[in-house]
Amino acid sequence: MEKQSRLLCSELCVQSRLYEVTLNCAILAWKDIQIAKKHTGRAIYGAVKAGSYCVPVCEIIAVQEKEDDSPCKNTGKWQKVPQSPADSCQHAFTVFYVERTRQHCWWCNNVTFHCSEHSLCLLWVQTIREQLALMTNRPKSLLVYINPYGGKQRGKQIYDHKVAPIFSRASISTDVIVTERANHARDHLKTEADLKKYDGVVCVGGDGMFSEIMHGLVSRMQQEAGVDENSIEETLMPCGLRIGIIPAGSTDCVCFATVGSNDPVTSALHIVVGDSQPMDICSVHNEDRFLRYSVSLLGYGFYGDVLTDSERKRWMGPARYDISGVKTFLSHRYYEGTVSFLPAEGNLGTPRDKMQCRTGCSVCRQSSSDKLVGKNEDSVSDAECQDTWTVIRGKFLAINAASMSCACPRSPKGLSPSAHLADGTTDLILVRKCSRLDFLRHLLRHTNKDDQFDHSFVEVYRVKQFRFTPRYQECDSEVDLRDSGATGKRFLSQICREHRACGCMPSQSNWNCDGEILPHTAIQVRVHCQLIKLFARGIEEQQVFEDPYTHCAI
Numbered sequence: 001m002e003k004q005s006r007l008l009c010s011e012l013c014v015q016s017r018l019y020e021v022t023l024n025c026a027i028l029a030w031k032d033i034q035i036a037k038k039h040t041g042r043a044i045y046g047a048v049k050a051g052s053y054c055v056p057v058c059e060i061i062a063v064q065e066k067e068d069d070s071p072c073k074n075t076g077k078w079q080k081v082p083q084s085p086a087d088s089c090q091h092a093f094t095v096f097y098v099e100r101t102r103q104h105c106w107w108c109n110n111v112t113f114h115c116s117e118h119s120l121c122l123l124w125v126q127t128i129r130e131q132l133a134l135m136t137n138r139p140k141s142l143l144v145y146i147n148p149y150g151g152k153q154r155g156k157q158i159y160d161h162k163v164a165p166i167f168s169r170a171s172i173s174t175d176v177i178v179t180e181r182a183n184h185a186r187d188h189l190k191t192e193a194d195l196k197k198y199d200g201v202v203c204v205g206g207d208g209m210f211s212e213i214m215h216g217l218v219s220r221m222q223q224e225a226g227v228d229e230n231s232i233e234e235t236l237m238p239c240g241l242r243i244g245i246i247p248a249g250s251t252d253c254v255c256f257a258t259v260g261s262n263d264p265v266t267s268a269l270h271i272v273v274g275d276s277q278p279m280d281i282c283s284v285h286n287e288d289r290f291l292r293y294s295v296s297l298l299g300y301g302f303y304g305d306v307l308t309d310s311e312r313k314r315w316m317g318p319a320r321y322d323i324s325g326v327k328t329f330l331s332h333r334y335y336e337g338t339v340s341f342l343p344a345e346g347n348l349g350t351p352r353d354k355m356q357c358r359t360g361c362s363v364c365r366q367s368s369s370d371k372l373v374g375k376n377e378d379s380v381s382d383a384e385c386q387d388t389w390t391v392i393r394g395k396f397l398a399i400n401a402a403s404m405s406c407a408c409p410r411s412p413k414g415l416s417p418s419a420h421l422a423d424g425t426t427d428l429i430l431v432r433k434c435s436r437l438d439f440l441r442h443l444l445r446h447t448n449k450d451d452q453f454d455h456s457f458v459e460v461y462r463v464k465q466f467r468f469t470p471r472y473q474e475c476d477s478e479v480d481l482r483d484s485g486a487t488g489k490r491f492l493s494q495i496c497r498e499h500r501a502c503g504c505m506p507s508q509s510n511w512n513c514d515g516e517i518l519p520h521t522a523i524q525v526r527v528h529c530q531l532i533k534l535f536a537r538g539i540e541e542q543q544v545f546e547d548p549y550t551h552c553a554i
């Protein structure tokens, strides 16, 4: 590693022991002088040095001069003659920094350094602050939306007690809006908010709340750029503002899959250090009408039915999904239809390659450079890609498109464990009609290490676009009946009514679009590569070995 030049080096006290403290532009390190002397020339525990600690400057949250709490300062009383260097260290400053705990969780630790001279103390505070000011990726001003009714209705409490103190410690200014109705945040962002004032938007809530923020920002961006969202062929304009998610919902899948945990403090710290994670967005259309965007799951059949049933049980909170899950599982409905898709080409991997998307993912990086040279922007013209569309007709228990892994506490590896956050593709999972027992086996594999795609009735494809048409679509679509004339229309409607009444025709399901029910079943979906950015860095690889003293990977 390139050697960084030292900015400061002083002997300072930490908890009455003398340390050599050094700062360069990358690392703040402190080493216990007595322990260091004792171990000179002796190799201890590999590369680890006892009594040595370090923090990357990019993970320092703040530095603050500490009010002197020494009992003997300025009291006019007789003072004890200093016995050790520590006794004379009356001035102090505290450094707040990120520390990793278990399961990708972070928390804010701190260390207080005592100095003998006030000027030295100020020099340290000033120099560290100068280094922090160089980190221009860090947000200074945020617009925060809190959904007080998401998840267990603890959004406001979580923000006030766990997040606001961290933002204030990091000198981030905030404008906070507690939402008063569904779509309040979306509409405010779309039409009113003065976005120039902010470096990012934060949502406190679940996936539904995130979806509101994302829709507000993406639509605002397209309006300003004159892009018609109703046209599936348009290249959408990416959003400049990053989005932070403070998890306070029922599934929190977007947060879990981009940070690795659903811990509000961890998310707040990722925002403070100014992380940036690009993310794909699917646009969903019905004919020439834009319906919604999706970042996580587009699910027809099983997940559509779970959601439809669970919406009636919102009062139950997160447990509604389990109750509706069991009910939907037992009803074991299948749906007929046609899925067509445009497979992803190039070095984008496959859904079964076990190449999980992690911090700095090479597949997503490649997609990013391809995007820059305009390589992965598809033309959606049917004429051009007619040959490459694959068409599958069948009876399905579930049709799922996972644009990211969809990892969440219910399924820690997610619906598609190898899906990527920012590769411009979605993993299309087709679960064909099978026995209840087989479907249960498939579901169970979402909760353990076994491969959920390793079943004869499951197929999975990495795609850039797909379409779905349910069988008997004609019944409720005026558009499809245009050519059949009034007599034909009457005739078809009658067949549909009759068959619905006798129950011999399987009905249609709904699409679950990131937790919202879509109003149409025939849809066209296109993935837009890296349209938004989050305050996240993807899931970090677990450190192979952590230095027990410095807590740095060695």
Ligand SMILES: CCCCCCCCCCCCC/C=C/[C@@H](O)[C@H](CO)NC(=O)CCCCCCCCCCCCCCC
Pocket (backbone or CB within 6 Å): 206, 207, 208, 250, 251, 252, 253, 296, 297, 303, 306, 307, 321, 322, 325, 326, 329, 406, 408, 410, 411, 414, 415, 440, 443, 444, 446, 447, 512, 513, 514, 515, 516
């Ligand atoms: C036997 C245990 C099997 C457990 C299988 C668990 C698979 C869980 C996969 C979760 C995937 C979540 C994808 C994320 C979707 C979000 O955009 C969306 C909005 O928040 N959430 C949901 O739609 C919420 C979807 C919630 C789905 C919950 C499904 C629960 C199924 C329970 C089946 C039980 C069968 C028991 C038989 C006796």
Ligand SMILES: Nc1ncnc2c1ncn2[C@@H]1O[C@H](COP(=O)(O)OP(=O)(O)OP(=O)(O)O)[C@@H](O)[C@H]1O
Pocket (backbone or CB within 6 Å): 146, 147, 148, 149, 150, 151, 152, 178, 179, 180, 181, 182, 183, 184, 204, 205, 206, 207, 208, 209, 210, 212, 248, 249, 250, 251, 252, 253, 515
């Ligand atoms: N003040 C409000 N009153 C009623 N509904 C609201 C309000 N603010 C936001 N909402 C809506 O509440 C819905 C659910 O919120 P949220 O996503 O935060 O929690 P959740 O559904 O419990 O969690 P998840 O989406 O992770 O399953 C969102 O779709 C959002 O539009």
Ligand SMILES: [Ca+2]
Pocket (backbone or CB within 6 Å): 280, 402, 403, 404, 419, 420, 421, 422, 423, 424, 425, 426
């Ligand atoms: Ca993707």
